[in-house]
Amino acid sequence: MSPQLMSKRWNIRNPNPQLQVELSNALGLHPIIVQLLINRQVTDIREAKSFLDAGLSHLHDPFLFKDMDRAVERIKKAKNDGEAVLIFGDYDVDGVTSSALLYNCLTKAGIKAFNYIPHRMSEGYGLNHGIAEYAVEKGVALIIAVDCGINAFSAVDAINQAGIDVIILDHHEPSEGQLPAAVAVINPKREDCPYPFKGLASVGLVAKLIQAFEGRFPEEYLDLIAIGTIADVAQLRGENRIFVKEGLPKIQKTRNIGLQALMDIAKISGKKFKPYYVGFILGPRINATGRMDSAHASLELLLADSKEQASELAQTLENHNTQRQKMQKDIVQEALDIVEREVNFNQQKVIVLYKEGWHKGVLGIVASRIVEKYYRPTIVLSIKDGIGIGSARSISGFHLFEALTHCAEHLENFGGHKMAAGLTVREEKIASFSQLINEFAANAMTVEDLLPTIELDGEVPLNQLSLKLAQIVDSLEPFGEGNPTPVFCSRNLSLKTAPVIHGKDTLKFWVTDGEVVVQAVGFGMGEKYFDLLKTTPKIDLAYNLSIDDWNKDPIVSLKLKDIRESGE
16 A cells, blocks of 8 residues: 555644643633644743743843854954855855855945855856856855855865865754854854754844844844745754744745845735745745756845845746746656656665656755655665765654665765755665665664654544634744744534535535534545545544634634544
């Protein structure tokens, strides 16, 4: 049986009545909100207050970072001595927003700054040896690497030998605790860094550097900070939660004319901003240029100084995104065909796919689609001249970076973290690499780990649902990684109306527990669940609680996550 045909496990969090009462009394909060906090490991009063308030006053001192003082001192030297600075960024949204943010800061301070983002196809990820020669030609005395560099040992050595200093701001995992020979390495994940919050994206690290350099937090750039944080799927806890909570309204009312143009062309101007709009609308468009060509167009958009330039660049991003979507669709189908034809799910817990000529710019997205369908860690490689370059995506319970580290002898290089990574492997070693990583997975994962699981915050009787409860739940926004949208379940329900399938496979019906009737909507769920609903007398629903106010008075609506027959 293919994994996609398996039922999902429902893992209902155990309530903690005693702690619930303690926090509810201390904070004056609805018991469901308190239980949601507990489910997110927010279990003491001070932490709960910080989570709920999430204001800029709760930001940490940036000088708690190891090497922050050295980084600030070196940038001030560049300013005082009139030195040119090269900002070397990654080609994803985090790297692009980091580069734009730092460029604005440095130029405002009177520092001559250049931006450089490597071309994904011709140069690949991260600092490379060629950048030293480029920097010398530009007369650069300092390179600041953002969202890359933590494992670029030889490249940093080459830059140093050219007489150029390097500062690294990177949130990726250091390799075995080793650090490049840079003037400063700002990374909360380095073993000797005492900074209390370890989950910042690189745009957050740049924001903290600016806070240290200018002596104030750059609130005017919260739009960029929030976009980079959300798009990099950083945990919305601690300072990330502050950045996003404060930054979403700033995006909605942004003064950045490039962002304005992009929102106009994506038809989301004027909407109340939620992380969804960044993760699924703005983020893919900013990413698309780096996937299909050069990310400099996205960077130029964020730095645009005229509406005409912004409009032209926004159209460029839109065109690249359209091309990316078509190419992605074709490669996903090819990958699915290979999986169905060649993968033995009884023997392979990790899916490794490769083909000559696949576009490297969409491999991460393709890997994500395979994970979504089969719920297996997936590695997708594009082969050229005997070398496979690719992306990997994981599932809960499988630490991808640790797995790749275990297989390092078969790899040319790799980098990343628990859930996502990039790697390079010689074509002749792919088979042995696939075998070794699957041996590692066999020991690291149980059969249960390979069952897709829905984490449920609690069971709520249908007759307890109300608009007020939905509004109370929404008070925990913004939702995202680390603070997921709450998922509840209600059991033993009957259909009040026959199920209907609308456009894009949207399922819609009304359910009742005998006392109340509630609307239920399942996006993309029509084909999968229609027959079940027609033949099953009693159902259980897992859902997000939402408010439907489309052209009518607001009503409670269930945004479905799963449907199953009662009693399963």
